[in-house]
Amino acid sequence: KVAVNRNNTIDIIIPQFEQLPLKRECTFNQPHVPVSIHPQIRRKALGFVSDHPCDYSPSLVNPNLKKPSLIMEQPVSFMPFSDPSLIESADKPLLEFMLYYDFKKCELTVTLIQATNLPAKHESGTSNPFVTLFLLPHKEDIHRSKTHYKTLNPIFNESFTFEGMQYDEVMERTLIIRVFDEDTFSRRDNIGTIVMPLRKTELHGARAAAVLNEEDSVVQTTTNGDIELTLRYNPTMNVLSGIVIKATGLKRMDFIGLSDPYVEIKLYYKKVKKFYWQSETKKKTLTPVYNEMFQIDLKDMDMDSIYMKLVMKDEDLVFKDDFMGMVEFGKHVEHSTGNKHWMDMLATPHTRITRWHTLVNKEDYTMLSMLHKL
Numbered sequence: 001k002v003a004v005n006r007n008n009t010i011d012i013i014i015p016q017f018e019q020l021p022l023k024r025e026c027t028f029n030q031p032h033v034p035v036s037i038h039p040q041i042r043r044k045a046l047g048f049v050s051d052h053p054c055d056y057s058p059s060l061v062n063p064n065l066k067k068p069s070l071i072m073e074q075p076v077s078f079m080p081f082s083d084p085s086l087i088e089s090a091d092k093p094l095l096e097f098m099l100y101y102d103f104k105k106c107e108l109t110v111t112l113i114q115a116t117n118l119p120a121k122h123e124s125g126t127s128n129p130f131v132t133l134f135l136l137p138h139k140e141d142i143h144r145s146k147t148h149y150k151t152l153n154p155i156f157n158e159s160f161t162f163e164g165m166q167y168d169e170v171m172e173r174t175l176i177i178r179v180f181d182e183d184t185f186s187r188r189d190n191i192g193t194i195v196m197p198l199r200k201t202e203l204h205g206a207r208a209a210a211v212l213n214e215e216d217s218v219v220q221t222t223t224n225g226d227i228e229l230t231l232r233y234n235p236t237m238n239v240l241s242g243i244v245i246k247a248t249g250l251k252r253m254d255f256i257g258l259s260d261p262y263v264e265i266k267l268y269y270k271k272v273k274k275f276y277w278q279s280e281t282k283k284k285t286l287t288p289v290y291n292e293m294f295q296i297d298l299k300d301m302d303m304d305s306i307y308m309k310l311v312m313k314d315e316d317l318v319f320k321d322d323f324m325g326m327v328e329f330g331k332h333v334e335h336s337t338g339n340k341h342w343m344d345m346l347a348t349p350h351t352r353i354t355r356w357h358t359l360v361n362k363e364d365y366t367m368l369s370m371l372h373k374l
Contacts, residue, residue, distance in 0.1 A: 093117045093192050093212040095131075095177065100205035101170060107163045108170055108203065110177075112145055112156035119152075119214070121181035121189050126150040128182040129191060135162060136174040136257075147182045171199045176257070179212055190214070224325030224359035225250035225286070227263070227312065231329070231345045232352045233303075240267075240296045244279055244310075245354070246289040251324050253314040258284045260315040261324060265294055268307045281315045303346065304331055312359055325359025 096113040112131055121127045129152075131145040141162055148154035165173075175198055179191040192212020230243040244263050253259040260283050267275035275296045282288035298306070307330040314322040329338040331346075341355040 091117060093119060093179075093214075094209050095179065095192075095194060095212055096207065096209045097177070098205050098207050099175075099198075099201060099203045101167060101203035103167065105163075106166055107161050108165055108198075109159055109161045110143075110175065111159040112177075113207065114153065114155045114157075115179060115212075116153050118154070118179070118191055118212075121183070121191070124150070127152060127191065129154050129179055130182055131156065131177060131179050133160060133175065133177045136176060170203070173198050175201075177210075224361065225312070226356050226358050227310070227327065228354065228356050229310065229327075229341070230352050230354040231341060233345050233349050235349050238298045238301070240298055240308075241293065242295075243293050243352075244290045246287070246291070247312065247359075248287045250286045250288070250312065250359075251314075252286065253322050253324065254284075259286060259324065260284065261286075261288050261312055262315055263290065263292075264309075264311040264313060266309045266311070267296055268309070269301050270305050274301070306330060307333065308342075310357075323362065326362065327357040327359060 093115065094117060095115045098109075098111040098113065100109045100111070101107070102109065110133055112133075115129060115131075118127055118129055128147055128149045130147040132142060134142045143160035145156050145158050148156070175194075175196040177194040177196070179193075181189040181191055183189065192214050194210045194212060196210075225247055226249055227247040228245040230245060232241045233239075234241070242265070244265075247261065247263075250259055250261055260281050262281040263279040265275070265277040266273055277294040279290050279292045282290070307328070310327045310329070312324040312326065314324055316322060327338050329342045331339070331342060333339050333342070337355060337357045341353060341357070344355075345351075345353045
């Protein structure tokens with residue numbers, strides 16, 4: 001509780017020990033008490049000397065501690081709601097929220113208040129925004145708000161709790177808040193992201209706001225990743241076999257910053273698809289390990305007219321699976337590593353040839369350009 005006395009002092013009483021003689025005073029020089037003051041003052045301000053962040057025993061209060069300040073420290077990742085610099089950001093997309101750590105319950109609560117000035121993602125000039133939030137680096141708990149339809153200024157008023165987290169552990173985490181536009185007929189569009197290292201953030205329930213960063217640095221990478229593949233050609237039986245071993249550095253496709261990748265193998269002979277194979281889907285990973293084998297019967301096929309394509313995709317249970325990258329193999333393909341791997345395989349029959357390949361985009365080269373050369 002916070003009480004202002006006639007002598008311009010403030011009495012602070014922890015609610016759990018309201019009946020105990022635990023009373024601290026400090027001078028407050030500003031003319032009024034900030035609205036953002038929370039009844040449970042953070043552990044550092046009260047001077048608990050125990051290493052356990054949830055210990056509230058009054059005997060652990062340091063009696064020699066200087067009087068605690070009630071002024072909120074300026075955080076790095078966001079601005080207090082009363083910060084004048086918010087006026088300069090009035091025309092930018094903003095998200096208002098509160099962060100509060102409960103030492104007694106050892107839990108972090110994130111309250112989403114509202115968002116303003118969101119960009120329009122639909123032709124009608126509106127969006128269907130919703131919010132996801134999680135803690136890096138583990139992402140065990142992923143929370144999602146309700147979707148607010150046809151608005152650029154949604155009011156959320158929703159709270160989400162990360163339970164069983166000691167204070168020192170919270171200080172090592174980074175909170176990711178992401179705002180999306182929900183679309184029934186296509187994948188969700190990113191509206192903006194907030195990245196908050198909690199060690200630089202006040203957690204006593206003050207209302208704050210942050211500008212949404214439209215550059216989605218949480219999920220975007222500069223490359224499509226690499227994949228390791230083994231190929232073997234048996235000219236006696238006219239059989240091509242291969243092993244999809246593993247991949248690394250894949251694109252982050254999901255809103256939690258991960259992917260659900262699987263591999264497709266397609267073989268064409270004279271412009272006609274003759275073979276299709278698909279690996280298992282590896283959930284929530286950017287470094288999947290497959291070790292899966294495929295085998296293709298090349299009966300009555302000329303090796304000079306064969307073209308094989310490896311495609312990496314991200315599985316989506318709601319929308320269409322996303323393309324993540326591809327590699328082409330064959331005598332006439334333009335992909336350098338794919339062409340070399342294929343030619344090495346033909347030059348050393350009955351031998352397993354293993355190579356790493358960089359996944360490339362569709363626009364880097366097309367199957368059509370190769371087929372014209374067959």
